[in-house]
Amino acid sequence: MNERRFRLRNGSWPIQAVKRGESLPDPSLGCTIPCMDTLSPERRSECMRSVRGEDTTPELAVRRLVHQLGFRFRLHVRSLPGKPDLVFPSRSKIIMVHGCFWHGHCCRGGRNRPTSNVTYWSEKLERNRKRDRYVNRELKRLGWSVLRVWECELRNESRVMKKLVQFLGDGR
Numbered sequence: 001m002n003e004r005r006f007r008l009r010n011g012s013w014p015i016q017a018v019k020r021g022e023s024l025p026d027p028s029l030g031c032t033i034p035c036m037d038t039l040s041p042e043r044r045s046e047c048m049r050s051v052r053g054e055d056t057t058p059e060l061a062v063r064r065l066v067h068q069l070g071f072r073f074r075l076h077v078r079s080l081p082g083k084p085d086l087v088f089p090s091r092s093k094i095i096m097v098h099g100c101f102w103h104g105h106c107c108r109g110g111r112n113r114p115t116s117n118v119t120y121w122s123e124k125l126e127r128n129r130k131r132d133r134y135v136n137r138e139l140k141r142l143g144w145s146v147l148r149v150w151e152c153e154l155r156n157e158s159r160v161m162k163k164l165v166q167f168l169g170d171g172r
Contacts, residue, residue, distance in 0.1 A: 058151040059085050059097040065161055066095070071168055080144070082135030093145045093168060100151045104129045107152040 039047065054076055066073060066086060073095075074087045086095040100109035104125050114121045139146050147167045153160050 054085075056097070056099065058099065058149075058154055061154050061157075062086065062095060062097050062149050062160070062164075065157065066164060066168070069161070069164060069168070080142075081138040082131075084139070084146075088168065091145075091168065092143055093147070094139060095147045095149060095164075095167075097149050098132070098151065101125075102128055103132055103150075105150050105152065107150070109152055110150075 063073075063075075063086065071088065074089065076083050076085065077087045080087065080094070082096070084094040085097045088094070098105065100107050101112060102125070104110050113125075136146055136148075145167070147163070149160060149163070153163075
């Protein structure tokens with residue numbers, strides 16, 4: 001199917017939130033554009049529930065690197081604000097591992113935004129960023145040093161390793 005057929009006359013893509021199964025009318029083409037979400041609401045909910053907050057792939061990668069450096073740490077300490085990913089109590093240091101999309105990083109992955117239900121997603125991601133700023137302030141107020149490692153940084157493990165060494169100091 002010719003991709004240009006679904007573009008508007010000005011060359012842009014129509015962006016409008018619609019319910020599953022509905023279509024976007026495109027009067028310039030004399031056709032309709034089907035809704036992009038092909039999953040039922042129940043299946044979409046199931047997919048979204050499976051998005052984990054702990055033991056994510058980026059977090060496991062950082063844990064492996066920190067362990068290779070000889071450091072020991074505690075995981076997801078509930079008594080601290082934000083339930084940090086890695087906690088080093090004897091050093092008063094914390095490492096937070098953030099997914100670029102969910103925490104609004106300035107990389108390509110963090111700038112991608114869903115095109116359906118735009119209002120909901122923009123508000124949600126802004127709340128995440130606000131919460132991150134609040135948690136960071138609270139942890140600093142309590143005397144903790146915080147390092148944030150972004151998902152996209154893990155493409156270059158040697159750079160992340162240097163960042164970890166610089167932040168944590170001498171291991172062992």
